[in-house]
Amino acid sequence: MEKTYEEINEKIRKGKAVVLTAEQVSEMARTMSPKEILNKVDVVTTATFGAMCSSGAILNFGHATPPIRMERIELNGVPVSGGLAAVDTFVGATDCNPQRPDYGGAHIIQELIDGKSVVLEAWAKGTDCYPRTHIKTNVSLETMNEAILSNPRNAYQNYNVAVNSSDRIRYTYMGTLLPNFKNASYSSAGELSPLLNDPECRTIGLGTRIFLAGAQGYVTYNGTQFNTSKPVNKFGVPMGGSRTIAVAGEMREMNSRFLRGAYFEKYGVTMYVGIGVPIPVLDEDMAARVSIRNEQIETYIEDYGDDFKLIGTTNYAALRSGEIEFAGHKIHTAPLSSLARAREIADILKGWIERGEFQLTAPVRPMPANRSIKSLEENL
């Protein structure tokens, strides 16, 4: 038996679709075959709530009288892009003013979602059609035309575990790494993680409707650094960071419970983003994919104290136990992404689908099949 998107959506419209979270279906898979799961379950909800630096917002402020072609723009003192026509900008999550490194674009995006005003200041040379050279005023989501969260790279498929073999603390985007293997940090939501439940992106593609920071958003493209070339373990899981998604959604519908400006010590500003992706159980293969369990999700241990060397492998069941053993060390493990909040997102998305408020979308175009990533060569 196979199911189509249309058949599943028909069940959703009638309120008859069977929807489970990825954790629930992984538990069910201990005693049920993929065939039985296919017969029983229509949709599996996956989710993650983690730090995603490659995020940002497209804003349109509207034109003032007289108008200005904004060339240098600051929001609450944080420089943002002046390279988009006259009154558009892109606020990058990691944008910040070097004078105040712990506050930046991500915090501005959160404050706007919270309904707060921020101070817009812009400068221009003045032209015949845009005579003004300076403006300073308060703006909020209410005063703007568009406010679209637009993230180029989110929801990394798997990610390495970070440790530090050196004798000094390393402050990284994987948190504070203590010397001599005193701790290890991991960032994926494991068996609940979106791209680990559809590792080849059979159902996640351009146009896939998702939960994005409390709103219904969309996968808009393959994310940057999209990579299909990593080794795959015997359970079909790519090892280390592989596929990614670009996403977009309406900021006015978002809730800062699922989007937070954050700062990693001596690293910089980043943004926690909550994403939920529904996976349709179309056939036995998808039923097997969504059945993946933490002990089957392996990843590399990377030494951030020694040139990011890959020094071993572990799995998410071990990481979640609070301690991993490596080369004679017992290493205390800690997550960077919130499993509690990811579960909340998976439950909300489940509710939306069960109540018929959210229907599934077949990809308008699939994700790329053969991609590796290039490094930056210095050639001057």
Add this chain to the structure above:
Amino acid sequence: MEKRIVLNFPPESTQKPVIYDIVKKFDVVTNILKANVKGDQGGRMIVELVADAKRIKEAVKYIESCGIEVSTLGSKITWNGDLCTDCGTCTSSCLSGALTIQAPDWKLKFNPDKCVACKLCLKACPLHLFSMDVFG
């Protein structure tokens, strides 16, 4: 049981050998985790006490009778739990085990009795939800 307490010494109480006294009088194992006490100015000390609950209670009562204010370490720490997202990043650098996150609910738990005021959590929390005024 073990209990970590903060002793706040006023200037006039710095001459009393309270740590010696509680070891001798109440048979309490003491471990001074941090101390900054000056004879003419007073100061603070963080001490771990190991004994049964009754002896710890008596020891604390004795310390207070010497004019030294006693508080639990947690009372010096502010954790803005309402804004916490339970990401768990802080637990990575909390080697004393005061901050924990684990199955089944994966919600952050803070046990002030285990805190040694190392202050690593202040920097480790990506949302800056911890603040502390010990020895401030």
